[in-house]
Amino acid sequence: MERDPGQEGETIAAEPRAEILLEATALSRSFAGRSAPALDGVDFRARAGRITGIVGPDGAGKTTLLRVAAGLLKPHAGSIRVLGAAPGAAARAGTARIGYMPQRFGLYEDLGVAENLDLFADLQGLPFHERAERFAELLELTDLGDFRARRAGRLSGGMKQKLGLACSLLVRPRLLLLDEPTVGVDPVSRRDLWRILDRLVAAEGIGVVIATAYLDEADRCAEVLVLDRGRVVACAEPATLRHRVAGRVRLVEPRPGCPPRVLQARLEELPEVRDCSIRKGRLRCLLDQETAAVDRLIEGLPEVASSAVVEPTFEDAFMAMQESRPDRAGAATPIAGLASAADEAMIAVEGLGKRFGDFVAVSAISFTVRRGEIFGLLGPNGAGKTTTFRMLCGLLPASDGEIRVAGRDLRRAPGRARAGLGYMAQAFSLYPHLTIVQNLRFFGRSYGLGGRRLRRRIEEVLDEFDLRARRDEDAGKIPAGFQRRLSMAAAVLHEPEILFLDEPTSGADPLARREFWARISAFAARGMTIVVTTHFMEEVESCDQVLLMSRGRELARGSPDEIRALARGPKRPDPGIEDAFIALSEGEVVVGAAAPEARP
Amino acid sequence: MAALWRIRALVIKEFLAVLRDPRSRFVVLVPPLIQFLVFGYAATFEVSGVRLAVLDHSRSDASRRLIARVAASESFRLIRTIDSADLIPALVDRGEARVVLVIDESYARDLEAGLSARVQVLADGRNSNVAAIAIGYLSEIVAREAAALRPEARRVELVERAWFNENLSSRWYVVGALPATIVMVVVMLLSALTIAREREFGSFDQLLVTPMSSTEILIGKAIPGIVFGMAIAAALLIGGIYWFGVPFRGQVGTVFLTLFLFSLAIVGIGLFVSSLARTMQQGLLGAFVVIMPTVILSGFTTPIGNMPGWLQRGTLANPLRWAVADLRAILLEGAGLREIAGSIPPLLAIAAVTLSAAAWMFRRRSS
Numbered sequence: 001m002e003r004d005p006g007q008e009g010e011t012i013a014a015e016p017r018a019e020i021l022l023e024a025t026a027l028s029r030s031f032a033g034r035s036a037p038a039l040d041g042v043d044f045r046a047r048a049g050r051i052t053g054i055v056g057p058d059g060a061g062k063t064t065l066l067r068v069a070a071g072l073l074k075p076h077a078g079s080i081r082v083l084g085a086a087p088g089a090a091a092r093a094g095t096a097r098i099g100y101m102p103q104r105f106g107l108y109e110d111l112g113v114a115e116n117l118d119l120f121a122d123l124q125g126l127p128f129h130e131r132a133e134r135f136a137e138l139l140e141l142t143d144l145g146d147f148r149a150r151r152a153g154r155l156s157g158g159m160k161q162k163l164g165l166a167c168s169l170l171v172r173p174r175l176l177l178l179d180e181p182t183v184g185v186d187p188v189s190r191r192d193l194w195r196i197l198d199r200l201v202a203a204e205g206i207g208v209v210i211a212t213a214y215l216d217e218a219d220r221c222a223e224v225l226v227l228d229r230g231r232v233v234a235c236a237e238p239a240t241l242r243h244r245v246a247g248r249v250r251l252v253e254p255r256p257g258c259p260p261r262v263l264q265a266r267l268e269e270l271p272e273v274r275d276c277s278i279r280k281g282r283l284r285c286l287l288d289q290e291t292a293a294v295d296r297l298i299e300g301l302p303e304v305a306s307s308a309v310v311e312p313t314f315e316d317a318f319m320a321m322q323e324s325r326p327d328r329a330g331a332a333t334p335i336a337g338l339a340s341a342a343d344e345a346m347i348a349v350e351g352l353g354k355r356f357g358d359f360v361a362v363s364a365i366s367f368t369v370r371r372g373e374i375f376g377l378l379g380p381n382g383a384g385k386t387t388t389f390r391m392l393c394g395l396l397p398a399s400d401g402e403i404r405v406a407g408r409d410l411r412r413a414p415g416r417a418r419a420g421l422g423y424m425a426q427a428f429s430l431y432p433h434l435t436i437v438q439n440l441r442f443f444g445r446s447y448g449l450g451g452r453r454l455r456r457r458i459e460e461v462l463d464e465f466d467l468r469a470r471r472d473e474d475a476g477k478i479p480a481g482f483q484r485r486l487s488m489a490a491a492v493l494h495e496p497e498i499l500f501l502d503e504p505t506s507g508a509d510p511l512a513r514r515e516f517w518a519r520i521s522a523f524a525a526r527g528m529t530i531v532v533t534t535h536f537m538e539e540v541e542s543c544d545q546v547l548l549m550s551r552g553r554e555l556a557r558g559s560p561d562e563i564r565a566l567a568r569g570p571k572r573p574d575p576g577i578e579d580a581f582i583a584l585s586e587g588e589v590v591v592g593a594a595a596p597e598a599r600p
Numbered sequence: 601m602a603a604l605w606r607i608r609a610l611v612i613k614e615f616l617a618v619l620r621d622p623r624s625r626f627v628v629l630v631p632p633l634i635q636f637l638v639f640g641y642a643a644t645f646e647v648s649g650v651r652l653a654v655l656d657h658s659r660s661d662a663s664r665r666l667i668a669r670v671a672a673s674e675s676f677r678l679i680r681t682i683d684s685a686d687l688i689p690a691l692v693d694r695g696e697a698r699v700v701l702v703i704d705e706s707y708a709r710d711l712e713a714g715l716s717a718r719v720q721v722l723a724d725g726r727n728s729n730v731a732a733i734a735i736g737y738l739s740e741i742v743a744r745e746a747a748a749l750r751p752e753a754r755r756v757e758l759v760e761r762a763w764f765n766e767n768l769s770s771r772w773y774v775v776g777a778l779p780a781t782i783v784m785v786v787v788m789l790l791s792a793l794t795i796a797r798e799r800e801f802g803s804f805d806q807l808l809v810t811p812m813s814s815t816e817i818l819i820g821k822a823i824p825g826i827v828f829g830m831a832i833a834a835a836l837l838i839g840g841i842y843w844f845g846v847p848f849r850g851q852v853g854t855v856f857l858t859l860f861l862f863s864l865a866i867v868g869i870g871l872f873v874s875s876l877a878r879t880m881q882q883g884l885l886g887a888f889v890v891i892m893p894t895v896i897l898s899g900f901t902t903p904i905g906n907m908p909g910w911l912q913r914g915t916l917a918n919p920l921r922w923a924v925a926d927l928r929a930i931l932l933e934g935a936g937l938r939e940i941a942g943s944i945p946p947l948l949a950i951a952a953v954t955l956s957a958a959a960w961m962f963r964r965r966s967s
Contacts, residue, residue, distance in 0.1 A: 431803055433617055434613065445605065446606050447811060448602055448605065
């Protein structure tokens with residue numbers, strides 16, 4: 001994501017006297033039934049004319065803080081002043097100049113775009129004579145002018161968010177509170193949303209407070225509040241935080257022919273490496289400290305071609321703030337298994353299509369996945385990736401084309417074909433009233449495991465997924481991180497040949513996502529074939545093959561390298577997957593002769 | 601063999617899910633208990649303690665003897681003695697008295713003169729059932745008084761003897777059939793929620809991708825409902841016999857054979873509703889839409905013989921009708937397998953239809 005130099009911390013630091021719109025002092029709030037407070041003595045300020053970001057892992061207190069600021073929750077201790085008054089007071093007095101957009105903005109899906117604006121104008125008491133002008137302004141700002149009559153329910157995820165934003169902007173707020181507005185939004189819309197925010201701040205001088213799960217977005221903020229378990233870990237300009245890890249970040253180039261994933265596993269074995277992720281085919285390593293010895297160690301690895309010191313990003317700074325390294329269970333498994341990634345086709349799809357009535361959800365999709373490959377289905381909401389995914393695991397009959405999974409036709413021999421599959425749904429979908437062990441027992445047995453083998457496998461996954469501590473607790477009551485690990489444990493309990501994962505990292509914090517991908521890589525290394533859907537573009541770097549989808553069709557297919565190569569040009573010498581996606585979906589680049597179809 | 605193993609896994613899971621989920625546990629335990637007590641104590645057709653007022657114009661020994669006879673009956677409770685007919689309308693309007701007994705001034709005189717004496721009954725017809733029964737009781741009491749006065753009079757006497765339910769206890773009638781009705785409610789709710797719950801919790805897809813076939817899933821989902829139904833029926837039968845004193849003249853085996861076939865039919869309906877429903881709320885609503893008419897058209901409270909002919913024929917498709925009739929026959933008459941054999945083919949046929957419909961709907965909605 002390109003960075004506007006005007007957004008850099010140094011510029012803002014020159015005028016730190018901007019009016020304070022929101023000030024929280026020693027703010028605390030807890031919830032019944034949870035022992036740890038959601039907010040624990042938080043001090044926080046947001047000023048006019050700048051964007052203040054809130055980042056932190058799941059359950060850090062981001063949403064609670066925003067809800068307290070919006071006057072929806074009362075703090076249990078400490079004080080908070082918003083626009084010089086207690087939050088909620090202005091709303092009751094009818095003079096609210098605060099816009100609040102929750103994670104799921106309550107648009108009326110059966111009403112049109114203009115009708116939604118009208119309704120929210122009624123709710124917020126916007127005078128009639130101001131409406132026409134304000135609506136026109138907002139529709140222009142959000143680029144929704146052409147869709148006035150379209151029902152909100154039929155808008156794309158990104159357009160819905162823009163409409164929600166327009167509705168929160170109706171009363172010309174001086175302070176805008178946004179709760180993860182870009183989650184599940186495609187990269188193009190995400191970029192648009194940020195442009196809108198930048199324009200608002202520059203033109204109207206309003207203050208924006210935005211909670212986000214995307215760390216690259218935090219880099220665009222003037223100031224960032226890092227929360228963890230309700231406490232403030234840091235509150236500073238991103239540049240200041242980045243500066244703390246200066247000199248500790250390496251970009252390691254793998255030797256030609258060596259898959260980045262293999263090198264990643266090798267680098268993660270080094271205790272000095274705090275974090276290691278794949279970026280544009282290279283490995284980005286955060287070191288515990290800068291020493292020549294570590295550099296020699298890295299450069300001495302047989303898989304390494306070169307290594308260079310690079311400027312840290314906010315994500316590096318964020319990872320350095322975490323107390324512990326992400327769990328890399330399974331990463332130590334020998335990666336020799338990868339060599340057995342023979343040409344055996346585990347999934348073969350030919351001309352796949354799906355229609356719902358007149359609506360063509362998926363059309364003309366073809367690909368082959370080989371044993372031990374990680375296959376990524378990538379695309380924004382509504383691109384058809386979930387429909388494709390559901391057809392692959394046999395949950396949805398295909399309208400056209402053929403699917404062969406593990407050499408079998410899912411339609412003809414469903415039971416036997418499914419025995420070799422593992423499936424992990426997007427949301428937590430096990431039995432909430434059963435304990436961890438009872439859930440595992442059920443899924444084990446339904447895949448035909450029993451007796452000693454079942455007991456052994458349960459013990460193994462309890463350790464492998466770090467679930468032992470809560471083995472007898474109800475699955476519905478364990479934290480989200482445990483639930484995600486339990487879902488995966490249940491999916492691999494019967495040692496499937498193919499593992500299907502639907503948005504496994506949706507809503508997960510950066511640490512959990514890393515942990516997840518470490519496991520997935522380890523499974524692939526053992527010869528498991530993996531199909532995964534995601535809307536996190538950077539995650540695709542860990543895949544062997546990627547299918548980029550948009551509006552039910554294939555946009556591009558190939559290895560991450562090949563996808564990036566499609567977008568490489570004088571304007572973008574070193575594009576990322578996200579750049580490639582934007583270029584492809586805007587028609588700037590057309591898949592031509594160099595396309596993956598030309599591969600042998 | 602592998603299929604049996606998978607069904608067993610699902611059955612275990614279903615039992616755990618019902619027993620560990622406070623809401624499902626509630627559905628299984630509390631409504632049956634409440635219904636058992638409510639029906640056992642409150643649902644009775646007998647009329648007793650009817651509020652009675654007396655206007656005695658005669659004021660004689662004879663009239664007082666008649667009033668004493670009425671007041672001594674358990675059916676009536678004398679609440680007031682009034683001395684003017686003008687008070688009657690207000691008394692009845694306010695519902696203070698349901699029945700007013702008016703004794704003519706000439707009552708004693710007429711009796712002595714050997715003429716027939718006149719006694720008037722005014723009843724509050726707003727509750728027609730109570731009024732009719734109260735008038736019946738009163739005329740019986742008056743007839744007895746007349747017989748006592750003139751024992752020498754020639755008359756035809758009706759000697760009543762009710763078989764199977766000697767005291768004509770309506771509690772026997774209601775509580776005897778209660779297990780069938782309550783089992784239906786429990787089995788219907790459990791099965792109507794079972795698939796809908798998986799859909800709502802999002803675990804349905806997870807279940808569908810296992811090697812379990814849809815038949816296996818349906819069998820696994822049906823068994824826990826039937827087992828819970830049987831267990832509750834057993835508890836209710838024991839409660840009815842030992843708590844409410846209902847007789848048990850038949851065999852345990854025939855009772856459970858009937859209830860089992862009946863539960864099969866109900867599970868089919870429940871699973872059909874559940875396959876159709878997207879949420880537990882829809883499942884619950886669907887179950888109640890079925891439960892209400894099924895109970896009313898079963899003969900549980902109102903005799904099927906009183907319904908119009910076309911509706912009577914319609915009740916033949918109602919599984920509860922057969923179960924209610926069988927239970928009464930087994931408990932009160934001591935009917936054996938031969939006597940209830942006639943209801944086995946219809947129950948089997950209904951179960952076959954509902955279970956196939958459930959399987960069809962389940963396949964339709966899960967792909």
